Each structure stands twice: as C-alpha cells, then as structure tokens.
Amino acid sequence: MAAGATMHTFEIELADTDRGVYEQLTLRAARHPSETEAYLVTRVLAYCLEHEDGIAFSEGISATSDPAVLVRDMSGKLLAWIEVGAPDAARLHAGSKAAERTTIYTHRDPARVLAQWAGAKIHRADEIVLHSFEPGFIDSAVAALERRNALTLTVTERHLYLQLNGANLSSAIHDQPIR
Secondary structure, three states: OOOOOEEEEEEEEEEEOOOOEEEEEEEEEEEOOOOOHHHHHHHHHHHHHOOOOOEEEOOHHHOOOOOOEEEEOOOOOEEEEEEEOOOOHHHHHHHHHHOOEEEEEOOOOHHHHHHOOOOOOOOOHHHOEEEEOOOOHHHHHHHHOOOEEEEEEEEEOOEEEEEEOOEEEEEEOEEEEOO
16 A cells, blocks of 8 residues: 555445346555545446456556556456546557557546547547546545445446445446547
C-alpha cells in the first residue's frame, strides 16, 4: 500500500444477469491521496462489471504502465486492459496493442472524454467502448462511501442497481464506441 493511502474494504454481492456472473467478493482497494473518491468508486464498479477469472487491480499510481484494472489468463497473457477516468490517447493506443480487449469506465462527462480522443491514433479504436453512468450516480455513491463497505450490485439489461451501505442507487450503463 502506498504511503498515505487510505484502505477501503468492500464486501460485495454481485449479480450480473446480463453476463451470468454471480459472486460474493471481498475487495481491498487502496486510495492514493491523489485519487478522488469518484475515481475509486468507478474503479470498483469497473472491477465488478468486468469480473471474470484473472481480474485484478493494478498496483495503482506506481504502476504507470498498467491500467486501473486488468485481466490475465493463467499463463500471464494480458486479456483485458480496463481504464478508469479519462486516459490519454497514447495510453489507450498502447493498451489496445497489449491486450485482446480494451475498455474504459468514466465518472466524467462522456462527451468531453470522447472529444479528447477525436483525431488521435488509437489502435483498434473501433473496438474500444467507453462506459458511463447517469449524471449524479457516482457522486451519490461517493456520498455513501465508507472505509468498510457493504455493496450489492445487480445488473439487468445494462441497468445497474447498487446498494452501498444502505443507500439505494441505480443508473443505466451507457456504452459508446470511441470512434
């Protein structure tokens, strides 16, 4: 854990009916002082929404060459490069070349995030998807965030239902190709 980082624990009940994923997870996520709570919440949601064998958080701020979340197979081959926030085009280009699949989850205005990549060279850009949530959804989740968290996440027909420490929230998951 990085010096000055705040550790957050999440006890998660995950039911993603769209993908047939049903899991009980315990996640520990260190939030570096330069990482916003909105970024942390989005990182945890990305982990849950992409959950599969081999998924892991990267080493965070210190691992500048890795995405926020990644998926490797048993041999160590990089299967999925999962970014959070608004990564620059060069990072997406490198991630798309390194992994079989690249995707982004953002807590920011998706139109602004998409605009920053306009005209940029990004490997397999037509295969990369930006996922976003309803305005205010992440902020409401941040308001319920604690150091120890009980989280129930259900996904049905690309709609997310989140119970976080007693707060009930929901949002559509918006998927936009970056090109």
